[in-house]
Amino acid sequence: MNNSGELTRTALHPALPGSLPIVVRPCLPSSCVLLRPVLYLCVLGVLCGSYARADEFTQTSTYSTRLFSFGTLVVDARMGDLHIEGWDEPRVEIEAEKTVRAGSEAKARQLYGLIKVELEGKDKEVRLRALYPPRRLWRPFRDESRLSVNFRIKMPYDANLRIKCVDGDVRISGIVGREELRVNYGDVEVNVPDVYRLRSLSAHAWLGYVENDLHGGIAQDSAGMRQGVSFFNSTGQQDIVVRVRMGGVWVYGPE
Numbered sequence: 001m002n003n004s005g006e007l008t009r010t011a012l013h014p015a016l017p018g019s020l021p022i023v024v025r026p027c028l029p030s031s032c033v034l035l036r037p038v039l040y041l042c043v044l045g046v047l048c049g050s051y052a053r054a055d056e057f058t059q060t061s062t063y064s065t066r067l068f069s070f071g072t073l074v075v076d077a078r079m080g081d082l083h084i085e086g087w088d089e090p091r092v093e094i095e096a097e098k099t100v101r102a103g104s105e106a107k108a109r110q111l112y113g114l115i116k117v118e119l120e121g122k123d124k125e126v127r128l129r130a131l132y133p134p135r136r137l138w139r140p141f142r143d144e145s146r147l148s149v150n151f152r153i154k155m156p157y158d159a160n161l162r163i164k165c166v167d168g169d170v171r172i173s174g175i176v177g178r179e180e181l182r183v184n185y186g187d188v189e190v191n192v193p194d195v196y197r198l199r200s201l202s203a204h205a206w207l208g209y210v211e212n213d214l215h216g217g218i219a220q221d222s223a224g225m226r227q228g229v230s231f232f233n234s235t236g237q238q239d240i241v242v243r244v245r246m247g248g249v250w251v252y253g254p255e
Contacts, residue, residue: 055102055108056101058099059112060095060098061098061117062095065091066090067090067156068123068159071125071126072126072160073092073159074125074162075163075165076128076129077163077166077168078132078166079149079167080130081151081169081171082153082163082170083152083153084152084153084173085172085175086156086158086173087155088156092156093153094153096149098147098148099147099148099150100112157174157175158176159175161178162181165182165183167185169187170187170189172191173193174191176193176238179241180241181242183243183247187247187248188248190240190250192214192238192252193254194238197236197237198214198233199234199235200231201214201240202231202242203228203229203240204226205227205228207225208227208249209223209224210222211249213252214252229251
């Protein structure tokens, strides 16, 4: 071994007296290199296991504000499910259920404060948002896997609806106003109360399935990439637009 810590070997072949030292650098065996991804997965499993051992806690709050017929409800959600139904009242009623995963109830109370529910506007337009902690560049998704808000909403049946949701399932029923639903990851169910009142339907899933039973009660479905269904009736009044990046769409008529 030389001063630099490298292993050296001098050839002892009699025909090569005084041969220069041959430097032999140690290297990891291929088996060690192949084990690296396994080690990474083990570390990830330990981290995920800590979340799996955490318990689930919920905290529910209610909100309400006035919304006229033919007004618009705008919902901006990130993580969590949405269940929205129409009713014959000139207001929006919201039940927001914060769901967190934590090791104890005391820790859960701290996590509740990281999620904010914001309700703004009234009469012609109401905006509902779920606000999460700002993302950090080095850990953009920290805590998001254990924070979510599920919304149950009642709104005027003849008002309009716009939804943006990152990760969650969406279920709409009893709405005859315009619907514009955009979901990144999740399933969307849309109930059409009056098929003959429907003017246009444009539902697409980039990866997933699209199903409907609007044509004479016969179910039609397709699955795969870039699936979609379109419908137009010049005598109708309601327009529905659904866009899902990864998940499914189910559109059905009166129950």
